[in-house]
Amino acid sequence: MAELGFIGLGIMGKPMAGHLLAAGHTVRVYDVVSESVKELASKGAEACSNSREVAQKSNIVFIMVPDTPDVEAVLFGKDGVTEGIKSGSIVVDMSSISPIATKEFAKKLAALGVKMLDAPVSGGQVGAEKATLSIMVGGQPEVFAQIKPYFEIMGKNIVYIGTNGDGQTCKVANQIVVGMTIEAISEALLFASKAGADPAKVREALLGGFAQSRILDLHGQRMIERKFGPGFRIRHQQKDLNNALEAAHKLGLSLPGTAIVQELFNAVAAQEGGSNLDHSALVLALEMLGNCKVSE
């Protein structure tokens, strides 16, 4: 029988673990923030005092933590998952981290008889709360089949990509496209505005043609209305682009557009409170460079 564990109860992990609980599963939970553990326990979760204890009491362990070093610590650090986990168990890492590190983690777990899926999500806090996350999965197909029912409790658009790491690779590819498309819309609308045209009319015209994208629709509107509250924070987008650029460096690949986008995010992050703005606020960097605004 499946005994579930969930490590990492932040903005994303808390509602995700909550959905598993609400579906009737017993879930062993742990987070470095003890209030989060208590909150989940008050909803029926079994509180644990570290990742080792979660692993001891579960045979399917979900992880949702911020970055690569956090996953590494949860898995292989002191009081970590690998100190408690039984052979035959499954680790499902839903964090968005390095695809290269993920392949290494999967190998080390395999040596302990533990199978791993990488299953990063997109859809943000709203998607986590409404259980409408997109989930991109890497690992063995039969392990995916086994875990799919749990993914369906937490998300909607669940896609199996390929072997270990391919889920993370897909997430990084997603964030490359998202970042650069925001840059494209920013440059286009700022150009239109500076040249004296109405950016709202230009957005509308472009939506009807080959330049159409969901980001032109949603973030184009944000830029025109200057609504830069998150949303998806610039510091999270920057972490994902860092995974892209680091992996590109290791793989021997040049991503000049991604690099530019990361640098422009750096410029926005350099402003007071900038890194907590929505990623559509990339346009602010171009506004600084051009000493002008998309709209007043």
Add this chain to the structure above:
Amino acid sequence: MAELGFIGLGIMGKPMAGHLLAAGHTVRVYDVVSESVKELASKGAEACSNSREVAQKSNIVFIMVPDTPDVEAVLFGKDGVTEGIKSGSIVVDMSSISPIATKEFAKKLAALGVKMLDAPVSGGQVGAEKATLSIMVGGQPEVFAQIKPYFEIMGKNIVYIGTNGDGQTCKVANQIVVGMTIEAISEALLFASKAGADPAKVREALLGGFAQSRILDLHGQRMIERKFGPGFRIRHQQKDLNNALEAAHKLGLSLPGTAIVQELFNAVAAQEGGSNLDHSALVLALEMLGNCKVSE
């Protein structure tokens, strides 16, 4: 009564003028290539020996030529439109050229009592032949209303943007988005492939989420299938991006992403036959830089 003229009978202009003829209008035509004039004349057009003659015999003059200097020569050069045109006539420039130059041309024509619309199109040769072009229009609204019936003979998605030059500004914005989105898809799919994931599965997964765009759909597929025949040629995309970068320079605006995209197109154009490939072949520049391919 409307007496139509059409100057510029290339890949685009020939079918566009043909649609006006087919709709029952008399059209006076001129092109520097005399075979094109003869071809249209055989379909019922009235052949003229220069732009001046077209202007003398028409009160609505359409222009569809390659670039800013060509429009300038057609309008203000020897045997040009302004040598023959009557006050009260309308010039409709459907070429894709500089928005800044367009504003100047409109002013010079206004001084002669001639009204102007800028009405660049997107949709390429296929759109011109099938009369499904998108048309982005700048100029006075009442002049737009007067010319709209003719636009409807040549296109489908006809959008009034604003004052003189705003149609060209919108077209430039469109091409900024198109170029940079191609770059985004190129980097993402090449990253996926180099990291060992199946780019076709990554494309599919991304189409279901926030990274969705028409270009991911159509040009993502082209990159995976390596179908780089035109389509929209790199040299035409480069002309449009040149209009973006030149105008940005004059306006005092920094477009770092557009600049990178133009440079990568330069790299593809440096290869034998590269400038005549479809603009989705931008990915070839990244493949050279990364010594790898999206797919074999």
